[in-house]
Amino acid sequence: xxxxxxxxxxxxxxxxxxxxxxxxxxxxxxxxxxxxxxxxxxxxxxxxxxxxxxxxxxxxxxxxxxxxxxxxxxxxxxxxxxxxxxxxxxxxxxxxxxxxxxxxxxxxxxxxxxxxxxxxxxxxxxxxxxxxxxxxxxxxxxxxxxxxxxxxxxxxxxxxxxxxxxxxxxxxxxxxxxxxxxxxxxxxxxxxxxxxxxxxxxxxxxxxxxxxxxxxxxxxxxxxxxxxxxxxxxxxxxxxxxxxxxxxxxxxxxxxxxxxxxxxxxxxxxxxxxxxxxxxxxxxxxxxxxxxxxxxxxxxxxxxxxxxxxxxxxxxxxxxxxxxxxxxxxxxxxxxxxxxxxxxxxxxxxxxxxxxxxxxxxxxxxxxxxxxxxxxxxxxxxxxxxxxxxxxxxxxxxxxxxxxxxxxxxxxxxxxxxxxxxxxxxxxxxxxxxxxxxxxxxxxxxxxxxxxxxxxxxxxxxxxxxxxxxxxxxxxxxxxxxxxxxxxxxxxxxxxxxxxxxxxxxxxxxxxxxxxxxxxxxxxxxxxxxxxxxxxxxxxxxxxxxxxxxxxxxxxxxxxxxxxxxxxxxxxxxxxxxxxxxxxxxxxxxxxxxxxxxxxxxxxxxxxxxxxxxxxxxxxxxxxxxxxxxxxxxxxxxxxxxxxxxxxxxxxxxxxxxxxxxxxxxxxxxxxxxxxxxxxxxxxxxxxxxxxxxxxxxxxxxxxxxxxxxxxxxxxxxxxxxxxxxxxxxxxxxxxxxxxxxxxxxxxxxxxxxxxxxxxxxxxxxxxxxxxxxxxxx
Amino acid sequence: xxxxxxxxxxxxxxxxxxxxxxxxxxxxxxxxxxxxxxxxxxxxxxxxxxxxxxxxxxxxxxxxxxxxxxxxxxxxxxxxxxxxxxxxxxxxxxxxxxxxxxxxxxxxxxxxxxxxxxxxxxxxxxxxxxxxxxxxxxxxxxxxxxxxxxxxxxxxxxxxxxxxxxxxxxxxxxxxxxxxxxxxxxxxxxxxxxxx
Numbered sequence: 001x002x003x004x005x006x007x008x009x010x011x012x013x014x015x016x017x018x019x020x021x022x023x024x025x026x027x028x029x030x031x032x033x034x035x036x037x038x039x040x041x042x043x044x045x046x047x048x049x050x051x052x053x054x055x056x057x058x059x060x061x062x063x064x065x066x067x068x069x070x071x072x073x074x075x076x077x078x079x080x081x082x083x084x085x086x087x088x089x090x091x092x093x094x095x096x097x098x099x100x101x102x103x104x105x106x107x108x109x110x111x112x113x114x115x116x117x118x119x120x121x122x123x124x125x126x127x128x129x130x131x132x133x134x135x136x137x138x139x140x141x142x143x144x145x146x147x148x149x150x151x152x153x154x155x156x157x158x159x160x161x162x163x164x165x166x167x168x169x170x171x172x173x174x175x176x177x178x179x180x181x182x183x184x185x186x187x188x189x190x191x192x193x194x195x196x197x198x199x200x201x202x203x204x205x206x207x208x209x210x211x212x213x214x215x216x217x218x219x220x221x222x223x224x225x226x227x228x229x230x231x232x233x234x235x236x237x238x239x240x241x242x243x244x245x246x247x248x249x250x251x252x253x254x255x256x257x258x259x260x261x262x263x264x265x266x267x268x269x270x271x272x273x274x275x276x277x278x279x280x281x282x283x284x285x286x287x288x289x290x291x292x293x294x295x296x297x298x299x300x301x302x303x304x305x306x307x308x309x310x311x312x313x314x315x316x317x318x319x320x321x322x323x324x325x326x327x328x329x330x331x332x333x334x335x336x337x338x339x340x341x342x343x344x345x346x347x348x349x350x351x352x353x354x355x356x357x358x359x360x361x362x363x364x365x366x367x368x369x370x371x372x373x374x375x376x377x378x379x380x381x382x383x384x385x386x387x388x389x390x391x392x393x394x395x396x397x398x399x400x401x402x403x404x405x406x407x408x409x410x411x412x413x414x415x416x417x418x419x420x421x422x423x424x425x426x427x428x429x430x431x432x433x434x435x436x437x438x439x440x441x442x443x444x445x446x447x448x449x450x451x452x453x454x455x456x457x458x459x460x461x462x463x464x465x466x467x468x469x470x471x472x473x474x475x476x477x478x479x480x481x482x483x484x485x486x487x488x489x490x491x492x493x494x495x496x497x498x499x500x501x502x503x504x505x506x507x508x509x510x511x512x513x514x515x516x517x518x519x520x521x522x523x524x525x526x527x528x529x530x531x532x533x534x535x536x537x538x539x540x541x542x543x544x545x546x547x548x549x550x551x552x553x554x555x556x557x558x559x560x561x562x563x564x565x566x567x568x569x570x571x572x573x574x575x576x577x578x579x580x581x582x583x584x585x586x587x588x589x590x591x592x593x594x595x596x597x598x599x600x601x602x603x604x605x606x607x608x609x610x611x612x613x614x615x616x617x618x619x620x621x622x623x624x625x626x627x628x629x630x631x632x633x634x635x636x637x638x639x640x641x642x643x644x645x646x647x648x649x650x651x652x653x654x655x656x657x658x659x660x661x662x663x664x665x666x667x668x669x670x671x672x673x674x675x676x677x678x679x680x681x682x683x684x685x686x687x688x689x690x691x692x693x694x695x696x697x698x699x700x701x702x703x704x705x706x707x708x709x710x711x712x713x714x715x716x717x718x719x720x721x722x723x724x725x726x727x728x729x730x731x732x733x734x735x736x737x738x739x740x741x742x743x744x745x746x747x748x749x750x751x752x753x754x755x756x757x758x759x760x761x762x763x764x765x766x767x768x769x770x771x772x773x774x775x776x777x778x
Numbered sequence: 779x780x781x782x783x784x785x786x787x788x789x790x791x792x793x794x795x796x797x798x799x800x801x802x803x804x805x806x807x808x809x810x811x812x813x814x815x816x817x818x819x820x821x822x823x824x825x826x827x828x829x830x831x832x833x834x835x836x837x838x839x840x841x842x843x844x845x846x847x848x849x850x851x852x853x854x855x856x857x858x859x860x861x862x863x864x865x866x867x868x869x870x871x872x873x874x875x876x877x878x879x880x881x882x883x884x885x886x887x888x889x890x891x892x893x894x895x896x897x898x899x900x901x902x903x904x905x906x907x908x909x910x911x912x913x914x915x916x917x918x919x920x921x922x923x924x925x926x927x928x929x930x931x932x933x934x935x936x937x938x939x940x941x942x943x944x945x946x947x948x949x950x951x952x953x954x955x956x957x958x959x960x961x962x963x964x965x966x967x968x969x970x971x972x973x974x
Contacts, residue, residue: 139849139864146829146845147853147862148816148944148952156948158822174876181882182921188878552848554825562822 004340004396011392018291018385025298034303035247036206050630053483053593053603065095065199065218065238068469070192071231078184080225080232081195087221088199094214096200110169112582114155116574117165118535118567119528123504125164126531129538137162137538137545138552145553158566161549162539175516176587177474187472192233194472201240211244235465235472242458249750250306257313257745262286264741265320272734273331281397282323285389289319292385293378301374310746311375311754312382314761317742318357318709319386321735322350325716326394328734332727339395347391348665349719353712354387356658360708363650363701367643372701419773435683442686449694450641452633457752476516476605479632480617486626487599489576493524495626496604502620503604511616513608518576518591521584525573532568540564644697651704658711666718672775673714677707680767687763698753702760709739709761710768717776729773736769797895797904800913804893805937807961810835811970812938814843814954821949833956834966835891839974840884854973855884890931893939902931912936 025031069084071077088095113120121129128136141161160166178185178196185196203210222234262283269279293312297304329346330339361383364376422428458466469475482499486492496519503515523531539545540563550560576592579585593601609617614634621627655678662670681703688699713732743765746758811834818827831845840856852863860880862870874880882901889897895904898917901924906915914934919925929946933939938959944952 140869142849143851143862143864143869145818145820145827146816146849146851147843148954156821156946156950157818158820159948170872170877177876177878179878180921186878188881553823553827555823559822559824 007392008396011388015288015291015389018288018295021295022291025294031298031304032208033250033306033309034206035208035211035243035250035306050483050628052596053481053601053630054632062205062239063201065201065236065240066469066473067197067199067221068187068194068233068235068472069197069225070194070233070235071229072192074181074186074193076229076231077193077195078182080229080234081184081197083228084221084225084234085197087224088197088217091217094202094210094217096202098198109582109584112574112578112584113165113169116528116571117160117168118569118571119523119531119574120168121164121531122168122171123501125167126534129534134538134543134545134548138549141545141549142552158563161563161567162545172520175514175520177472189472194233194235196473199238201238205238205240206243208247211240211247214240215244235469237462237466237469241462245459245462246456246751247306250310253310253749253751253754254306254313256748257310257742258316260745261313261316261738261742265316265738268734268737269324272730273327277398278327281327281394282320284393285323285386286316286319288389289315289382289386293382296381297374297378300377304378305371305374307371307751307754308374308378310749310751311757312378314742314746314758315379315382317739318379319383320738321357321709321712321731322353322387322390323394324734324738325350325353325731326390327398328727328731330394330398332730339399343391343395346719349715350387350391352661352665352715354383355661356711356715357383357705357708359654359658360705363647363654363704366647366650367697367701368639421776422774435679439682439686442683442689444689445692446685446689447694448641448644449696450637450644452636452640454640454696454698454752454756455636457750474513474607476607477609480606480609480614480634481630482604482621483601483628483630484604484626485599485601485628489600490525492600492602492626493519493522493576494526495624496602497524497527498624499604499621499627503606506613506616506620509616511610511613512606515604515606516588516591517604518579518588518602521588522574522576522579528573536568540568640697644695644700647697647700647704651700651707654704654707658707662711662715669718669777672777673711673718676714676768676771676775677710677764679771680710680764681706683767684760684764688760693756693759696753696756698756699760702757703764705757706761706764706768710764713768713772714775717772728776732769732772736765740765740769797899797906797915799908800893800895800906800915803908803913803936805961806892806894807965808837809963809965810892810938810959810961811965811967812959813957815957816845816952816954819951819953832967832970833891834970835888836966836974837892841888841891842970842973844970852973855887856974857881857884860884886928890933890942891939893933893935912940 067084069077069081071080085097089097140163144161144163145157173179177187180186185198187194187196201210201214203214205211218236222236225234226232265282265286266279269282273279290312293315294304297308326343326346329342333342358380361376361379364372364379367373420427484492484495484499486495496517500515500517500519503512506512507514537544546563547557547560550556550563580589580592591603591605593603606617614631618629618631618634621629655674659670659674662673666673684703684706685695685699688695693699713736716728716732719728740762743758743761746754747762749755749758811832814831814833816829818829820827829845829849830847831843833844834842836842840854843853843855845851850865854861854863858874858880860870860872860883861868872880885897886901888894895915898904901921902917902919904915904917906913912934913936914932917931917933919928926947929944931945932941932943934941938956940956942952942954942956944954946952
């Protein structure tokens with residue numbers, strides 16, 4: 001084999017194995033892209049308990065769907081809900097519905113607590129036992145005796161004469177506003193009564209096939225409920241709805257961006273080269289790039305995310321740059337020049353162009369967001385494979401000069417002749433001043449925003465339903481909670497109790513409406529013991545409330561003794577394990593994370609958190625060992641902010657690094673390759689400011705990539721002798737148009753991060769493209 | 779459930795059931811006040827616990843229940859809350875926003891005192907007898923949870939409800955006897971009106 005044939009052959013082997021691997025992936029393994037909306041969020045790798053807590057909190061809801069079916073009248077709501085339920089019940093393989101009897105549950109519900117009633121007190125009653133005189137309790141018992149209806153009746157008067165246990169049960173019941181009613185679950189607001197239908201999804205919420213099966217049935221059920229009762233209000237929430245909508249949106253965008261870019265490139269190439277072969281060659285380099293990106297990414301990552309593919313589709317507009325550059329050079333070189341010699345001549349520029357673009361994508365890889373890292377790896381490998389295809393195959397595949405001249409190239413050259421160079425003259429200075437003023441105006445309007453909404457922005461209907469359901473059910477915040485740790489379960493419960501005492505004051509100040517903690521249900525053994533003592537002292541002792549009460553209702557000391565024995569029956573302490581086995585613990589089991597390598601951990605969640613509460617909450621655990629406030633939303637915002645700031649510096653340093661890379665080849669004049677991109681970045685930010693956009697991490701990341709790609713154009717221009725400028729101009733124009741198309745389409749994405757990225761890139765590429773010719777060699 | 783179907787079938791055959799007849803006998807004033815004598819026979823207590831006081835039922839507003847002896851205690855039930863007062867001091871407040879069953883409880887008690895059997899029929903199986911002058915019905919909650927909370931209730935009366943008997947599953951029993959019924963604008967005393 002000839003010396004030149006070897007690389008061609010070796011690359012053919014690589015491409016064949018890529019092809020085989022991809023066939024295996026898509027047909028053999030049937031991989032499907034992941035639609036997990038949380039994939040873009042940072043992961044907690046450094047803290048296993050925290051990660052476990054987050055995962056449990058998220059998993060607790062992942063397979064769950066909740067539907068609320070409401071109507072102004074309870075009977076109507078029930079009718080609509082029955083229709084809805086009936087349709088889901090037909091698909092038992094997809095949806096698991098809870099039994100419609102809440103009744104049996106309720107008697108089982110109290111059995112365990114009934115045996116430990118003496119240690120189950122509300123915080124308010126416990127405080128009253130400390131603070132109030134015996135008369136207070138006598139009055140309370142008498143009031144209970146005289147009133148025909150004093151709240152829920154949980155048994156005979158003699159089991160709970162002071163109403164302590166019934167107020168504890170009531171407090172626990174009030175942790176959720178959902179109540180059993182007519183064998184259904186019921187909540188209401190001022191306008192409607194709702195039937196609550198909890199649903200467990202049997203297929204994974206993130207599997208596209210599961211989503212495609214489940215969603216149409218949910219739609220049908222909703223329609224049927226609304227047909228049955230015209231005024232029915234159907235609210236639904238669940239991870240699967242978000243995942244499905246994000247998935248469907250990503251698939252739509254994938255085909256728009258991918259398809260649009262491909263069609264655009266084919267048309268552009270056809271217009272420029274009037275021949276099919278260059279089109280085929282470019283498509284070949286893109287295809288190899290994409291196959292390589294998919295293969296390598298699937299080897300490096302467990303799952304490929306759909307968002308990666310959407311972003312990856314914009315690769316089409318970048319990976320063709322090298323091929324276009326080579327072909328433009330080929331077409332404008334004279335026919336005697338050997339393709340391999342041509343390659344050797346342009347290789348340094350090609351390498352520089354690749355390295356700078358890779359640097360551009362590195363910005364994404366430096367962030368702690370797994371999704372962004374995956375995008376960076378996907379794009380960089382795609383670029384490298386596309387580039388290698390150009391370097392190893394194109395010289396062999398595009399040997400001879402095209403017979404036809406390139407009319408578009410000629411026109412470009414003519415157009416370029418009128419394009420002024422920058423010189424030290426009045427016009428240049430004036431232009432610079434005008435640009436500086438424009439930039440100053442734009443920049444002064446540029447705010448900053450680091451918000452989780454810049455990562456994920458679900459459709460309005462989903463969001464509204466979610467908000468409404470959270471309000472109706474008074475759901476705890478899934479992303480803001482306390483994480484508690486300790487060596488033993490007992491100490492953990494004691495720590496919870498110390499913290500909940502502080503949270504109680506936030507409830508009083510109306511900063512939060514409530515909190516959910518396992519210690520609400522199972523007091524620490526220490527507290528159980530102290531409560532027994534307290535009861536004995538305040539209520540049951542000889543100078544306590546009970547003997548005085550006996551006098552008032554005409555009972556004797558035998559009665560007092562019998563009541564004492566009844567109310568303070570000896571019992572082993574209630575334990576977490578007992579509670580976790582009881583049916584009543586079902587909604588609260590996720591609060592107890594249990595034993596891990598470094599001890600026990602639990603979670604306290606909050607409901608009705610007002611904005612003003614966040615400061616107080618973040619300090620509520622201060623000074624308490626083993627208590628940590630976790631605010632994922634705040635954390636993500638602060639990570640976004642921190643990285644926006646850090647990446648701005650990385651961007652500036654990258655300019656220096658790129659200048660260093662260019663220096664050996666271009667010397668001091670390397671600034672001519674760099675300046676157009678720098679100017680374009682400044683102007684792009686100014687335009688974003690004038691458009692009223694707030695600066696986000698994703699704008700900065702896009703400017704990193706703009707550096708990587710924009711410098712390529714500068715390099716292509718610096719490589720030319722003044723004579724064949726038109727080849728450079730043509731390749732820059734072609735590259736820029738296709739890149740612009742890809743990122744312009746990305747700017748239409750509904751994902752806010754991708755939209756910010758695409759918009760910045762599109763604006764930047766146009767500007768670079770217009771500025772670059774000013775800086776060409778004279 | 780089956781007995782309920784059977785009863786409603788029987789009622790349809792008869793043309794009008796006890797509920798409808800009783801409805802026609804009841805006066806249903808806008809404001810109804812009077813005295814009550816309540817006797818509770820509680821498990822574990824030798825003597826019955828007696829209390830007396832005044833009550834008011836105001837259409838579209840709610841119920842006021844004021845024990846005077848042996849112990850002053852006021853309970854006010856409106857659509858959205860239950861409040862218990864000892865003198866001026868609020869000793870208990872249940873908000874419908876936090877405790878949705880408040881609306882159900884209040885509507886049941888209002889209907890009990892007003893004898894609104896149409897409302898009660900939504901939640902209870904009603905069995906009863908009607909003479910030309912008086913009537914008597916037994917209510918059994920259809921939902922087991924409600925049956926546990928309230929037990930069996932017997933009402934009798936004529937133009938107004940006269941007696942209520944509540945037999946709880948726990949064995950505690952309550953009997954309430956109403957007397958000195960007044961209706962109309964003058965029925966409520968000034969301080970009773972002030973409480974609404």
